[in-house]
Amino acid sequence: MSDVNEEELMGYILVLLIVIYLISAFRILKQYERGVVFFLGRFEGVRGPGLTLIFFPVQQMTRVSLRTVTMQIPSQKIITRDNVSIDIAAVAYYHITNPERAVIAIENVYNAISQISQTTVRNVVGRFSLDQLLASTASINEQIKNVIDRHTEPWGAQVTAVEIKDIMLPENMQRAMAREAEAERERRAKIVAAEGEYQAAVRLGEAADIITAHPVALQLRTLQTMAEISIEKNSTIIFPAQFMTTVQEALAMLKQDSASK
Incomplete structure (x- = not known):
């Protein structure tokens, strides 16, 4: 009787172990995972999201995320083509396009992309001068992305964007650039002022030509100026010499008319 009970107990234990093993074989992959x-050490396939079974130890599964990864590229000390020492920090965005190659072709895809990104930023930026770097950042970002993407394609990863987010200049270079910017603003201000004076001189010359062709216009302008002065309640009014000459000529004409009569 005891032997029967022991056999039943062993059967129950065996069934329980099988159930536990089957439960432990269940794996759930999220929508963004593969x-x-x-x-037995050989590649079998890539499984999609949902419920799947992995029978350990004959089967092993490595999870791979397909979401875009934001990777900080540490600050790099770089010497530009015009021998200016700068510190550049950047950020790269990439995602896995081929889970099989991301696991088989490279040991640690994140670390590999981080290292190749640092060296690429240093090599590409070093080919440009400081002025080109500040003026053509978007173009340089695109060149860095293309170079990194060519290296990561065999690893089953695609780099979607690389952005230079910080450029640290030496203090003496910052002061020099501040002086250059101030001088540039002063140059533009002087050019604008000179252009305004030139346009005013052209208009005054055109007005002078019109007044020369019509002498009465000068007298009307003089009377208008006198009217503007009188608005301010000034006690002294200055008459132009030309205006007094005109008055004398008018009086002489009146005397001649009276004499002829």
Whole structure:
């Protein structure tokens, strides 16, 4: 009787172990995950999201995320083509496009992309002068992305963007650039002022030509100026010499008319 009970107990234990093993074989992959499955060390396939079974130890599965990864590129001390020492920090965005190659072709895809990004930023930026770097940042970002993407394509990863987010200049270079910017603003201000004076001189010359062709216009302008002065309640009014000459000529004409009569 005891032997029967022991056999039943062993059967229950065996069934329980099988149930536990089957439960432990369940794996759930999220929507953004893929599972790279190996059977006895050989690549078996890539499984999609949902419920799947992995029978350990004959099968192993490595999870791979397909979401875009934001990777900080540490600050790099770079010497530009015009021998200016700067510190550049950047950020790269990439995602896995081929889970199989991301697991089989490279040991640690994140670390590999980080290292190749640092060296690429240093090499590409070093080919440009400081002025080109500040003026053509977007173009340089695109060149860095293309170079990194060519290296990461065999690893099953695609770099979508690389952005230079910080450029640290030496203090003496910052002061020099501040003086250059101030001088440039002063130059533009002088050019604008000179252009205004030139346009005013042209208009005054045109007005002078019109007044010369019509002498009465000068008298009307003089009377208008006198009217503007009188608005301010000034006690002294200055008459132009030309205006007095005109008055004398008018009086002489009146005397001649009276004499002829």
